[in-house]
Amino acid sequence: MTSLWPRIEPILAKVQKPARYIGCEDGAVAPEHAPSKVAWLLVYPDAYEVGLPNQGLQILYEILNERADAVAERSYAPWVDMEGELRRRGLPLFSVDTHRAAADFDLLAFNLSAELVYTNVLNCIDLAGVPVRAERRGPEHPLVAAGGHCAFNPEPLADFVDLFVLGDGEEVVGEVTEVVRSWKAGGRRSREGVLRELASVPGVYVPSMYDVAYDGPWLRSVTPRYPDVPERVEKRTIADLEAWPYPKHQLVPLTEVVHDRLNVEIFRGCTRGCRFCQAGMITRPVRERPARQVRELVTAGLRRTGYDEVSLTSLSSADYSAIEDVVGGIVDDPMCQGTVGVSLPSLRVDAYTVGIAAQIAKVRRTGLTFAPEGGTWRMRQVINKLIREEDLYGAAESAFSQGWQRMKLYFLVGLPTETDEDVLGIAELARRCAAIGRRHTGRVTVSASVGGFVPKPHTPFQWFGQDTVAALRAKVNLLKDAVRRDRGVSLKWHDPRATLAEGLASRGDRRLGAVIEDVWRQGGTFQEWSEHFDLGRWEDAMARHGLSVDWYVHRHRDEHEVLPWDHISAGLHKDFLWQDWQDALAAAVVEDCRWTPCYDCGACTGYGIEHVVASAVPPAGGSQGTGQDLSAGGSVPVALLSGKPA
């Protein structure tokens, strides 16, 4: 079967944003398929404009297409109007590169960056013409794979996905390709056979190779069905980011997408130890890209793409040890003609960071965004986000005095041990930042965005019972009242009902699969989009399958409970996480272990790798573990731990 384009083209006049479906981006390829090559369809299970910029997908797209034995194309979840047109005409999910039917590929590989896309995964499998449940698939069907951060609790999708890939994908996609290639060469005989072989590739988890036992509502065990299947699947980690300078040809979309700029990854991993942050926990250790390579990627990327903005991406970009060099180099580069903007997502909160931002703002001044996450120093000690009020006010003073007029602050509510005082602290911080701003400008706006906290697997908060919708609403209302009369402060909040649905999928076990399937069958796709989200579908489905929302979401877990992801390893010792949880409850903090002694979380020692930094000297002026005396902050005395107690 070749291109479906002649049948897709006439539909495009009938749908919104038809450019989502044409491909043709700069950097896109039209690879030549052959029986000897393994064909991957990389699927981002959300709208094109959200999925196109995804760096993980673009990295694998390039790496696979560079191989002689593989081809890779891309697909994105068709928007609801397009899905309707496709289904009416009996047309399947297709690749945007050569408009080939999804079922013609050997693997459908999904990127899971958020839990609420799970119903879209099912919809894409179904639209591909492939049975949604893995057990109903035969050798003629593609293998369904998934990776990305949500794969660290694969159980809710275990019924639908043949294999999960954990951690960095750069190396393991090649190993999976080789297994699938020999399966194809041998005439694609037993599906079970190839899956069993894949189960012994490090970093690959094949859920059908495991038996799950329950004891009433309690999970008792997840055990391998064969001796050659690992009891515990370890994530993959590339030790040296320098060896993987991808994407070399970042896709330049023809139509509007999020993050529409050059993106250069400057490091992977984070060691700040924010206890709510799954990304920071599962991507350890820190691996920085050498400054020279960052500069090369920026220069070559700008020249090739024609972008006038570059984002230096990571989990906390101001922590990159060579950040000043790199930012200065870009801003002063004559090639950039003074017109290239630099953006640093996830700014740290301090005046030093504003200094970097000011250097950047010589070119273009956008809003400044900081994430204190908690409203009081006590709360921030609990979550180990060690931003002192002085840091924040210093940042505000620095920013507003240098001409900024807008400041955005991100917060979480529903955190462990949170009181009304902590919640109201959010309003207080925002109000005082606005007051600082008014000393410099008459038009200051400070917006506080408030999200409901969802406990995530492989974090110290994985044992914590999530706040109910009613509790989250009450906290948001408290804040609404507190800022009502404050001109300079605006409040935005995330729908607590969506927070609940995310919580279900976040820590669900295999029994959640039936619920996800049910929600999908009731038409619940694009659940990340408020116009399509409907909590009622989730609650009804839970009830129909005899499962308790309270048990899955709001219940505190204890130390000895078997967690659904205990057989999946991000390298972190469970006793480290438990100790960190106990420390959190005692508001005891840990420093950034990049620059201080090891706490033995397991991520470095377990994999025999270490933090890789671009400069031996910590960045100046940091607020955490970089030379500042944190004990001065706040009213509650703090004991800085120099190491974990044994």
Added chain:
Amino acid sequence: MRVRLRFGKVGKIRFTSHRDVARMWERAFRRVAIPLAWTQGFSPRPKLSFGLALPTGAESVAEYLDVELAEGAGVDVAALPERLTPALPAGIDALASAVLPDGAASLQHEVTSCEWRVDTAGLDPGRLEAAVTAALAADSLVISRERKGRRADDDVRPGILACSVEGLTLVAELASQPRALRPSELLLAIGGVEEVRVRRTSQWIERDGARWEPIPLPPEATDAPHVVARAS
């Protein structure tokens, strides 16, 4: 220095929007390192202006943009199309260029009509011919259309300057002043026909009894088969 460029938009890329095309041009100028003049003010933009928006999904061999180059850019204007085309996505081809005299009016202001080829479905050639003849014979053709979010009944007959039939294809000249009549509105006025493929073939400036294109298409720059093949 202000420069006017004529370009085509054919193949798959016709499904991108007018705004998308504007961004493609900004990136293309940066890729070939031709500096543009920038607007002043809080959020400076490069000085690029486009003529009448082409509907998303329509092709064209007669699109235009006016661009102001940075002072002292030292650019060979005649060579611009061959420099810029490789820096543009497949399907967008720079076809011709010309220096704009000082004080030249904007495209939106100057262009009085556009010529379109519209492939249709829904009526056989004989009935299509008859429907067009009837439409042209009418004193008025009132259609209900949405403009700026409001429904309005408008007489579009004065905007249809010419319309002939070649098989299932309409060749029409539609006024763009005082406001532009779209090919889809022509089809609505004729009735019973659906749009299959639309292509703008010319934009015309008519003044004092004479008419000319903003930049005529050089004889070698046609939508030759290789151009179409490259784009689709």
